[in-house]
Amino acid sequence: MQQLLLDIVKPALEVIKPTLEYISRIIVPMLQGTVVTLELFFITIVFSIPLGVLLALARISRYGFLRDVVGGYIWLLRGTPLLLQVFFVYYGLPNFGITLENFPAACIAFVLNYAAYFAEIFRAGIQSIDKGQYEGAKVLGFTYWQTMWRIILPQTVRRVLPPVCNEAITLVKDTALVYAIGLGELLRATKIAVSRDAVTSPFVVAAVFYLVMTYVLTKAFDQLERRYSIYE
Amino acid sequence: MYMIEAKNVYKSFGDLQVLKGISLKVEKGEVVAVIGPSGSGKSTLLRCLIHLEVIDRGSIIIQGQPMAYEDEKGKTEYVPDKQIRQICKKLGMVFQNFNLFPHKTVLENIIEAPIVVNKVPKKEAIDTAEALLKRVGLIDKKDSYPSQLSGGQKQRVAIARALAMKPDIMLFDEPTSALDPELTGEVLKVMRDLAEDRMTMVVVTHEMGFAREVADRIIFMDGGEIIEEGLPEEIFCNPRSDRTRDFLKQVL
Numbered sequence: 001m002q003q004l005l006l007d008i009v010k011p012a013l014e015v016i017k018p019t020l021e022y023i024s025r026i027i028v029p030m031l032q033g034t035v036v037t038l039e040l041f042f043i044t045i046v047f048s049i050p051l052g053v054l055l056a057l058a059r060i061s062r063y064g065f066l067r068d069v070v071g072g073y074i075w076l077l078r079g080t081p082l083l084l085q086v087f088f089v090y091y092g093l094p095n096f097g098i099t100l101e102n103f104p105a106a107c108i109a110f111v112l113n114y115a116a117y118f119a120e121i122f123r124a125g126i127q128s129i130d131k132g133q134y135e136g137a138k139v140l141g142f143t144y145w146q147t148m149w150r151i152i153l154p155q156t157v158r159r160v161l162p163p164v165c166n167e168a169i170t171l172v173k174d175t176a177l178v179y180a181i182g183l184g185e186l187l188r189a190t191k192i193a194v195s196r197d198a199v200t201s202p203f204v205v206a207a208v209f210y211l212v213m214t215y216v217l218t219k220a221f222d223q224l225e226r227r228y229s230i231y232e
Numbered sequence: 233m234y235m236i237e238a239k240n241v242y243k244s245f246g247d248l249q250v251l252k253g254i255s256l257k258v259e260k261g262e263v264v265a266v267i268g269p270s271g272s273g274k275s276t277l278l279r280c281l282i283h284l285e286v287i288d289r290g291s292i293i294i295q296g297q298p299m300a301y302e303d304e305k306g307k308t309e310y311v312p313d314k315q316i317r318q319i320c321k322k323l324g325m326v327f328q329n330f331n332l333f334p335h336k337t338v339l340e341n342i343i344e345a346p347i348v349v350n351k352v353p354k355k356e357a358i359d360t361a362e363a364l365l366k367r368v369g370l371i372d373k374k375d376s377y378p379s380q381l382s383g384g385q386k387q388r389v390a391i392a393r394a395l396a397m398k399p400d401i402m403l404f405d406e407p408t409s410a411l412d413p414e415l416t417g418e419v420l421k422v423m424r425d426l427a428e429d430r431m432t433m434v435v436v437t438h439e440m441g442f443a444r445e446v447a448d449r450i451i452f453m454d455g456g457e458i459i460e461e462g463l464p465e466e467i468f469c470n471p472r473s474d475r476t477r478d479f480l481k482q483v484l
């Protein structure tokens with residue numbers, strides 16, 4: 001029985017051995033690319049979420065002018081391709097005297113773009129909170145900002161987790177766009193290996209990397225949702 | 233000095249005139265029950281008193297401090313926001329559907345406003361909250377979330393939360409209307425205790441038994457007006473207006 005197993009496993013190993021060896025050689029550059037991908041991901045999340053909260057608050061403020069300006073901003077950023085925005089920041093801004101390296105350019109475009117999406121998610125979340133919560137807070141003497149900060153926004157967190165998770169997953173994959181301005185992220189590292197070695201296995205490895213990242217992300221959001229659901 | 237003095241209050245929502253010249257005076261320690269058919273403007277009246285709605289005409293004075301007043305031309309003006317907030321601190325309000333903060337525990341619901349609004353030290357706020365929870369019989373629920381409570385328990389927490397701000401006047405807007413009949417008793421008992429402690433209270437209610445027993449004065453409203461007011465015996469046994477009589481016939 002054992003012998004039989006060995007007879008099967010050993011030749012099988014012989015067959016995939018070159019592939020494994022090949023992958024172990026390309027894995028380092030691909031991991032380096034993944035680091036860049038993750039950097040862009042985290043920078044975008046860390047800055048676009050607070051910016052999105054501010055935009056959402058402006059979007060529902062009592063100042064019509066502010067609402068309109070932010071509405072226009074959101075329309076512009078959601079209505080044009082992210083890649084176009086990346087190009088604009090990287091290739092277009094130098095015409096206005098602002099020249100950026102490709103990584104900061106990518107970060108700026110991503111933060112501005114994702115903040116617009118988050119703003120709409122947060123606005124909907126804030127507006128889904130019962131108006132009784134505002135009244136309950138008001139009769140206790142809370143100011144508008146105290147009400148927002150302590151009563152409304154904490155309840156909004158729980159409600160926006162699912163759509164925010166969706167956006168975060170999209171973001172992981174959108175990072176591949178910056179390939180177009182020559183940033184050495186995961187997809188670019190993959191493509192270099194593919195072109196140089198005329199093989200397709202790096203594509204598979206890249207897919208696995210993306211899948212692992214989105215899987216971890218989904219699990220993290222599941223945890224958050226569970227943590228925030230204690231009061232429901 | 234009256235605790236509440238509202239004069240000739242008018243309020244419309246668009247074309248719908250909801251309050252048509254309401255005048256109301258409430259003395260210290262008095263319990264006033266407001267009764268009347270639904271849609272008659274009872275909630276709106278309470279909401280105007282605590283500045284959840286802005287009145288169109290008339291004046292509102294709380295403990296001698298004007299919140300809304302008529303200027304020389306007869307136009308109603310409000311005092312600045314900061315002053316309104318200061319005046320409204322004397323008022324506590326309990327809603328039909330509680331409006332507890334679902335993401336905070338019972339204790340947190342009660343200590344939040346004293347700490348944030350009145351800058352009470354946390355330790356002191358907790359002591360006050362626990363004393364209030366004992367008073368409403370819910371000290372064992374202090375770490376529960378509102379979703380884990382029955383309606384009667386929620387309303388008792390809401391009352392404790394309002395009392396934690398040490399108001400001089402309590403407004404109740406149908407505090408038992410959202411409750412199963414068997415749960416109204418525990419809430420009414422808490423309110424009865426408050427009345428015995430001489431808390432000034434304005435209670436909008438459909439609980440005629442409670443109104444009759446606990447209130448010092450009954451106000452009957454219909455169509456945005458005060459039709460009749462008086463001692464409970466007068467209103468219940470000897471109403472002057474036909475509209476009062478018809479209403480009482482329906483609810484008793």
Ligand SMILES: Nc1ncnc2c1ncn2[C@@H]1O[C@H](COP(=O)(O)OP(=O)(O)O)[C@@H](O)[C@H]1O
Pocket residue numbers: 245248250268269270271272273274275276277
């Ligand atoms: N925010 C509002 N907008 C428009 N109409 C309202 C509003 N609040 C109350 N109303 C109307 O005002 C009338 C009186 O309402 P309300 O004061 O709640 O009566 P009650 O508490 O006596 O049942 C009703 O016809 C109601 O539909």
Ligand SMILES: [Mg+2]
Pocket residue numbers: 274275276405406
């Ligand atoms: Mg009502």
